[in-house]
Amino acid sequence: MASHRDLPAGLTNRLFDNTGSSSFTEFVGSYAPALLPHRDEVLATPIGDQVPHATTIVAATFAGGVVMAGDRRATSGNVISQRDVEKVFRADDYSCMGIAGTASTGIEMARLYRVELEHYEKMEGRTLSVAGKANRLATMIRGNLGMAMQGLVVVPLFAAYDPDRDAGRIFSYDVAGGPYERDRFDAIGSGSIFARGSLKKLYRDGASADDMAMTLIQALYDAADDDSATGGPDVTRKIWPIVSVIDADGFRRLSDQQVSGYVEQMLEARLISPVGPIAPLR
């Protein structure tokens, strides 16, 4: 059995070496390290302002699941670099992540994270626990700390359906890692302050997935209203926010048609009351 491993260096195939770990990132680190982002690079000048930045992501739980939504704008300084960027990614069948900060770093991280979760699932024949998934993402964020200090900051928001609790769970992070589990709802990115304020007034316990999707679209609109880096729904180009729902049936991204239905409903109401729904005072 051992002889095929004792071949000259060029002929060995380390794909079949048992590394004892089910982590894809660890395997790539030893097999083809050049594929991983170089976390320890030192940039001559910080380039944070010159690369596109992704902005606002919101997430909220509902009865039996969680909804995540993101606007579609990416900015480089004062320039809108992309109007239809996608910032909410399916991680596996029961979880998703949204990214804020440097778009390229975030997209790469989401791609690696998806493979990481799937790799474990296939190697071990079971899915990671929700806490396990959240912790793994924290390690990846911490690995990016060196680049974050040079301006390439990326901060994700992680949401998953937990079958043990039959409920949605939300985790947030900072540049050095995390995770911080959030109760009910959370927002990240430049418009997050405004979105969180909006969610505080609009969130209802035990709402349906349908109502919660509407709530998040309202919150994103409020964020776009006050934050120049967050994009509102683009009615003329028909670019709508991305809304993803995760419940016991798994992950599903709402179609453009469904989202445009929510948006039109909201815009119609805002023609009468531009600041959106008014929360009762008492």
Added chain:
Amino acid sequence: MSMPFGYASPEQIMRDKADYARKGIARGRSVVVLQYADGILFVAPNPSRALHKISEIYDRIGFAAVGRYNEFEELRLGGIRYADINGYTYDRSDVTGRGLANLYASNLGRIFTESIKSLEVEVVVAEVGDTPDGDAIYRLTFDGSVFDEHGFAAMGGQAEAVATRLKERYREAMSLAEALEVALAALTEPGGERPPVSQLEVAVLDRNREHRKFLRLTGPRLERLISATPAASAPEAPEAPTAPEAGSGEKPPPTGPDGDFDDGSSPL
């Protein structure tokens, strides 16, 4: 010129290795892989809940194996690493069943020629396409030979007898329930008893699924599928008398993969 003590000709060594491997593979139960209308079906009688014979490799690629568990498990893990690293380097659509079959073939072939003991495994790599024309089933034997199977493949145990029964019953574009019925009939000896649902490992590569096509069928879902077959018990009786005649004589059951294997007799 005297022979050194303990000399064995290369032909003899290869023959011994092949015999050894074939005996090991024939000891286990058979596994059946076949095409149906919406994709590819894997069926394996397997009493263990923990040690799988069928597994997902990538979005469109499934894996089934017979023989020694620790040996094919190593192949399976290596295949997952291969698929994930290629999908991450390029794009998810750039991982193909053909590439994986070639990797396995070279690895199996190298171990067969260079190690004292060859691997006692036989493997199927199946890939589901967007249409039935895009489906592929590759069967790999312990010596690294690759067979591009059309429609169905059987391996392990009494592989040849199972393949014969499978060939008799297989039709193109069957429904999932029909295909499962065909697989179970092929896995059951004439007049024998079918394995209970709790001892079946069943999975599909369903081309209509999003993202990942691989899905294990277990529990109530599998029971419903099996009982949904109109011919679940009916064809058993009429077929039993015809089957012994197909057996033709008292020839001992074949014990290994059919097709050519390298017995050292070829000069190439």
